[in-house]
Amino acid sequence: MHVRFVGSAVRxxxxxxxxxSMATWAPVANAAEPAPSASAALAETSAPDLGSVEITAxxxxxxxxxxxxxxxLDSHGxxxxxxxxxxxxxxxxxxxxxxxxxxxxxxxxxxxxxxxSDQDVIVTPGAATRLTITDPFKTxxxxxxVRDRETGKPLQGARVNIGTGDTSTPLxxxxxxxxxxxxxxxxxxxxxxxxxxxxKAPAGYARYTPSKTFTARPGTSVTVTFTNAQQxxxxxxxxxxxxTHEPASRPPVHADRPSTAPRxxxxxxxxxxxxxxxxxxxxxxxxxxxxxxxxxxxxxPWIAASAGLLTAVGAITLFIAxxxxxxxxEPDDGGAIT
Numbered sequence: 114m115h116v117r118f119v120g121s122a123v124r125x126x127x128x129x130x131x132x133x134s135m136a137t138w139a140p141v142a143n144a145a146e147p148a149p150s151a152s153a154a155l156a157e158t159s160a161p162d163l164g165s166v167e168i169t170a171x172x173x174x175x176x177x178x179x180x181x182x183x184x185x186l187d188s189h190g191x192x193x194x195x196x197x198x199x200x201x202x203x204x205x206x207x208x209x210x211x212x213x214x215x216x217x218x219x220x221x222x223x224x225x226x227x228x229x230s231d232q233d234v235i236v237t238p239g240a241a242t243r244l245t246i247t248d249p250f251k252t253x254x255x256x257x258x259v260r261d262r263e264t265g266k267p268l269q270g271a272r273v274n275i276g277t278g279d280t281s282t283p284l285x286x287x288x289x290x291x292x293x294x295x296x297x298x299x300x301x302x303x304x305x306x307x308x309x310x311x312x313k314a315p316a317g318y319a320r321y322t323p324s325k326t327f328t329a330r331p332g333t334s335v336t337v338t339f340t341n342a343q344q345x346x347x348x349x350x351x352x353x354x355x356x357t358h359e360p361a362s363r364p365p366v367h368a369d370r371p372s373t374a375p376r377x378x379x380x381x382x383x384x385x386x387x388x389x390x391x392x393x394x395x396x397x398x399x400x401x402x403x404x405x406x407x408x409x410x411x412x413x414p415w416i417a418a419s420a421g422l423l424t425a426v427g428a429i430t431l432f433i434a435x436x437x438x439x440x441x442x443e444p445d446d447g448g449a450i451t
Contacts, residue, residue: 276307
């Protein structure tokens with residue numbers, strides 16, 4: 114009986130101690146831990162608002178470019194996003210802290226298009242920054258060659274304009290010592306026709322006047338060749354080229370004209386006209402167009418002789434007449450005057 118009483122007392126004391134310990138621990142735990150709703154509200158008010166970058170890649174013809182690759186770097190040069198455009202040419206970088214980022218395009222995703230230069234992007238709190246990236250067509254590499262038409266020797270100093278046929282000339286090339294030159298020709302479509310015109314020939318050569326046309330696509334390479342002919346050497350006038358100063362023919366000399374007889378004014382006039390017909394300097398004598406009209410100059414000696422004879426006859430006649438007059442008035446032997 115005494116043993117049962119002791120066992121019941123021990124169990125009663127143990128249960129009472131356990132209840133007392135639980136009552137003491139529970140209030141302390143509830144007082145140290147904050148309420149869940151208050152912690153969530155504090156986290157929401159301290160976190161900053163985030164932004165995003167939305168990219169649309171297109172071609173100059175306003176076609177979307179899927180597969181274009183982009184890289185986004187933060188202000189410390191750390192990668193903040195990387196990806197490729199989808200079938201609609203779009204790419205989104207979400208959850209970005211406000212600030213300035215650097216956008217790099219690493220590939221256009223098209224064999225016809227190039228990439229754009231790096232650019233800065235500003236992300237604002239709680240907003241989406243939208244960008245449209247237009248990838249240009251790739252350029253055409255033009256190789257120019259200028260050669261001698263006969264020997265094929267490279268020619269230096271030839272200048273060629275390459276354009277689309279209008280007033281714009283996007284590319285001008287000048288050949289060097291190897292007779293070649295190269296440059297990049299901008300493209301504005303998937304296929305274009307160009308013309309190449311030589312505006313300056315190499316020294317000592319004639320300019321190649323026809324223009325050459327060719328068709329090119331973005332990202333391709335084209336070779337244009339010109340062949341120039343040497344300029345004809347200018348001939349220097351020699352002795353064979355000098356004009357003669359002697360007439361081709363002289364007027365005939367009449368055999369019946371005495372060479373020692375004095376020439377009257379008519380003959381002098383004829384001599385002066387004959388001398389005027391002889392060319393001087395670079396003049397070339399012209400053949401007579403026809404015979405001159407007969408002027409009677411060939412009978413001048415006979416006229417002069419007849420005039421002399423008539424003068425002599427007149428003198429003799431005058432002398433006889435005077436003699437007769439003298440004999441008429443002379444006195445005869447008787448001294449009488451008749």
